Amino acid sequence: MHKHFLISDMAMFVLYAAISATFLCSLYFFRSRRCCIHPILRDYPILGMLPPVIFNLWRIHDFITEILKLRGGTGEFKGPWFANMNYLVTCDSLNVQHMLCKRFDNYIKGPEFREIFEPFGDGVVTADSETWKYFRTILHSLIKQKRFESLVDQTVQKKVHTSLLPILDHAQQQRRVVDLQDIFNRFTFDNICSTIVGHDPKCLSIDFPEVAIEKAFNESEESIFYRHVVPKTVWKFQKWLQIGQEKKMTKACRTFDEYIYSCIASKREELSKCTREEMDEAPFDLLTALIIEERGRVHDDKFLRDAAFNFFVAGRETMTSALTWFFWLIAQHPLVEAKILAEIKDTLKVNEKKNYYMAHDVDRNDHHCLDEDHDLNHSLTESVLSMEEVKKLVYLHGALCEVLRLFPPVPIERKQAIEADTLPSGHRVNANTMIMFSLYAMGRSEEIWGKDYLEFKPERWISERGEIAYAPAYKFIAFNAGPRICLGKDLAFVQMKMVVASILCKYRFQVVEDHVATPGHSIILLMKNGLKAKILKRQV
Template sequence: MILYAAIIASFLSSLYLFHRRRSCKHPLLFDYPILGMLPTLLFNLWRLHDFITEILTKHGGTGEFMGPWFTKMNYLVTCDSLNVQHMLCKRFDNYVKGHDFRDIFEPFGDGFGAADDETWKYIRNLLRSQMKQPRLKAFVDQTVQKKILTSLLPILDHAQQQGRVVDIQDVLVRFTSDNICLTTVGHDPKSLSVDFPEVAIEMAFRETEKSIFYRHTVPKTIWKLQKRLQIGQEKKMREAYKTFDEFIYALIASKREELSKCTKEEISEAPFNLLTVWMTEDEGLREHDDKFVRDSAFNFLVAGRGAMASTLTWFLWLVSKHPLVEAKILEEIRDNFKTNEKKNDDCGDHCFDEDHHNDNLDQEQYLKQSASGEALGMEEVTKLVYLHGALCEEIWGKDCLEFKPERWISDRGEIVYAPAYKFIAFNAGPRICLGKDLAFVQMKMVAAAILSKYCFKVVEGHVPTPTHSIVLLMKNGLKARIMKREV
């Protein structure tokens, strides 16, 4: 009986493998019995991004990943720009987000990040009209400049005077979180302050991102069961979800009460934020209820906080490793705005770390010190073409291992724009990010303000590695010492 059972098991396994390998025409990895391609992936988890890049390169940019048997975790993986163009541009209507996507990205609700069909078209048209408003650009310009002068630079100055190692990524995440919160709902969580407080809403966002990534890594039946039983990561998701909803619905109620007491003229003259716009937008299409406002706010906050912080973190790390690029950025700033910085700036020769330390300085003192300073505005940073190119340098082209901002600059000194389906940092096709240009100018404002005043020395032995998340942050942050740039 044991022999017969072994023969039957062997026969069934052979049938299973035959079926799997016939259905998987372009396998990325070796397909193990029962476990599929998971063992090889887990073995290389510590270098996942590099590993996937190597595998896709060997397979012409596209291949299939087959997960463990019965898990339904089978994927088509591609980095081929023609495939991207097909899905995001030419055959956009064939590739909807769908029910499974909305299930995983549950906290996004019916916002623009997860919506399909007529709901998506309505939101898209509404956002397009809002993003064109001069009031929005003026408000963002003012908000970013104020936040740079009253929070970002004072915090960096404080850390520099103390001589302490700072997680630059944490600083930038806090800055962008406060900034996008002000722009979206008119509220400043003040997570970027001298004592680096743990802000409930910010912690809720981080936990939500972890949970969404977790849902991508385990079979649907597992996380669905955890959700039903309210255990594990799903319990944390629910708590984070609740924290955000309490926060946003309280702001919505307060804003509705405030607006009910205002005339149209008073509303039009009030400080601008998207929460107010969503409640007062008169497009003659439909009334925006609290759920619509909540979903819109969540999608905007997620889109605006992590992505810019991630880009700026990797950018500053790369600049710290490439002094020639740093010198060119500083030269461009100096040539356009006649700063007093000396030429041939180099972090080794032209930066210093003050040797006096004062642990009793409070943020209020720094706010007063920074009040007389200036930060470049949106119109001004449009002149910084080389800085724009440096921010674009991601993994790109045949010489992608070189940090080469020049590839983004034409012979006439203008910015070179690559097709969105080849450079998909801001998506492509009908879903391309409407806030792309606004994001770039904000990042240029922050980068110019920081690099004009400071340079960084990454602590010895600190190796930045990408985190496993829906946002490509650094796993252990960016630990560095801050030094004032000599002028």
């Protein structure tokens, strides 16, 4: 009996080794030929269409965009015969609308999605059905609280004043080249930690310390990306042996779990000593609110851990990705930068005049008092606009929409069909079919955005009346669409505007020569090599 199992284990080991060797050989062969780029997706014996994908892994999002364009927006991907990696891939907005809105109940995340996105647990990103509805209800009630909006406003303003601007100023004085992506990553991580657990880990410090929890997040996201592009048998085998990306994944999850579970224990102990009245007066953060907000259901530590991880990713990644690509695009489009800066200055000047009139009890129609505006320029470099004030920045809003259209933070989404269906494109979907839609390709679709789809053009988001022009969510898909549309969309915009306005008033950036902006291998669209730039003081 024991011998039989030993032989079975050896056979499985040989099988996995063969699969891994086949995959690694194809990886080496095709990546070694990167100099030749052709949008061709051939179906190879045994390996299916995986070799061309591996060959183009370094430019995977552009490769998918080219293939979908050649196939009319929708096509089939066939993986290796042993890997269960067959997908229907689309960038057709009508297909996306059908799945996310009209037939929402038929297209779920599914168990395979949750397996790949293991670090997310059973949180709002991975959950389906009643679990998802419960998470969404809880999240909605928290985000809509005035205390939460006030917390976010104060946290962003404080972090900008005490960390972001001083560090940029220090780097400017030292004439150092900085990695803007790293700075934004640290800034948003500190912000989200303060918002979720009420603790600032101070990642954004002049000495740029390595913070284990922040590093763990980055590594877990890279590992999830690789689970998408290698056969399940391969990454499962790596997980069993604890090698490669799977070893990093395990270590990253352990680091995060130790951190968040210690925060949960500390919060529970702290709140157990408080009366209900004291709880209402306690400093507000999402973890505290979740523990207090039981809604007739006790939240165990696993529930709180999963909620925290999902909030971390949702609250952090959109800003890091969007801000990085924003400043890269702005550096290449000085006219757009000038228009944004003019809009910010106009808003600040209006605010300063209003404050001056109120402080000096002056009639606003007395134009002689405008002589007191001689110190307004100083305020332009010292102010951080509030949430209410940045809502007036229409052109900046359009620029951020363009960034999110061209470089969506989550470039690919996936769904699984419950029942057989036919998509608007005419493609037949069987039960359990895996469907991937490329948000990146949708942002580069001429059918959706017109012939100028590759232009960075904030004006496409501004109406003739000078107001924000909204596109349907199933076309502008950066914040999802249908019942799963991001609840924090508006909050994300105002935070990004606050950060951009505070930076642009004081500094301009010069991207280092020969810098190549290439997306990294992660589920989040970040730059592989960061965004290296020189910081220059802006002349007011």
